[in-house]
Amino acid sequence: MTGQRRLPGWLAALIGTGVLVAAWWLFSVSVYTPQPGTGYTPVPTPWAVLARVVEDGPQPYWGPFRVTITEAAWGFVWGNGLALALAATVLLAPRLEVVVVQVAVVSYCLPLVAVGGISIVVLGGADRPGDTSDTAVFLAALAVFFTTVVGALLGFKAADHASLDVVRVFGGGRLAQLRKVQLVAALPAILNALQIAVPTAFLGAVLGEYMGATDRSVGITLIRLQGNLDSERVWAVFLLCALVALLGYAVLGLVARLVTPWVSGRAA
Template sequence: MRRRGLPTWLAGLIGGAVLVGAWWLLSATVFEPPPGTTFTPVPSPWVVVQTIVQDGLAPYWQQFQVTITEALIGYAWGNAVALLLASVVLLLPQLETVVTQVAVVSYCLPMVAVGGIAIVVLGGAKRAGDPSATAIFLAALAVFFTTVVGALLGFKAADKASLDVVRVYGGSRLTQLRKVRLIAATPAILNALQIAVPSAFLGAILGEYMGAVDRGVGITLIKLQGDLDSARVWAVFLLSAIVALIGYGLLGLISRAVTPWLAGRPTT
């Protein structure tokens, strides 16, 4: 009989339990507060959860909604440009090397240095509570490489026989793109978009670290670190991981719904 791996949800629960267990172990051993003090750089998971419950989600949401907005806008722009360039490569194959090199260069650029330049060129939030232009730009930059590579690999996965049929019947490269390549590339594109969700959120937070904002996860972390409020710093870390995980999971559900054949389900 063919061996079957663990269900995805069970593997996720086991991985989460291992991470929380390692977190608790480090907080109780390596980062245990010295005698006579109560400050610790790594509070236990229970202390962090207790802090969130005591504070309530409202004060955290006021900061997260700005960062989520920046991440969503950057996610949309970065992926739109990436998919557009990948489509152009199929229509003009001679541009593939140029587009690939641009994607690689964007991936290799140090985000901190790019953020410093972006804050000078683009600035931050125009008004209090508005999204930061720099955070949006870094969120878009963070997803660009992943989506370009995923889309190009997906487009190249199209069945050659199907492409030949379209060509025999007089179809152009644009017709091949619409009728064959897009369908074949859908799983790879959706996987790339799913991986890009945490990257966009992280890029937005990094953009807020550059300054010129009065609200957001990044500026909140700076303030809490300055106050040595480690419990709330870790609370923001934990909530950030949950937000990124929710976005990642939602894209996974969309992927399963759009490509049911990959899960062995009927396509009716």
């Protein structure tokens, strides 16, 4: 008996996008209608937002997004680098696993808003305005730390014990096992964790920009637009944020398919 055929990925994405746009449009025309006398609506229609983006062009949005993407990228590198280093340390010293997991859980439970306020004081972000914010980079790194630690630990534990025994029989130590067996076995889980970390890092950077001192960024742009009651541009920035995060997620997914072809059933 043959199983049910799954929808192609592109078709599922198209259907999901259509459902979201339809729900957005129904919400804007039925719940948040324009206020009498002002024409202001907190939730403009998708067509109004797209028209605003086309009318403005890429220039007003590129500068803020360039800064935020840079902050998210640095946070992505630092957070994931530390997470992978700690996960690898657990393999060399298994007794440290409990400590590393507890640190990861505590970092996940910390409220980012409170941590952001503390990081401004510690990092001095409020006194050094510039193109990037240390607070945004720190929150982006903190946002991705837990997922990557857990994903890497689970991936390392997925290594085949028979292969580890073979390396041990031929005189290999923990480092040889890590390099020849465990890293290969953990690659799918690590890449999946890194893929999830892309939108998370971007979200952490935007949140940090609400607290840190940046001259121009997505967070500062949202604050200014909200103060001006410019709902169309606010939603335009929201939409562009989603597209940037989705693009980064898709790029990491493509990298994962190229690096680990055996996961999708293709010959290695």
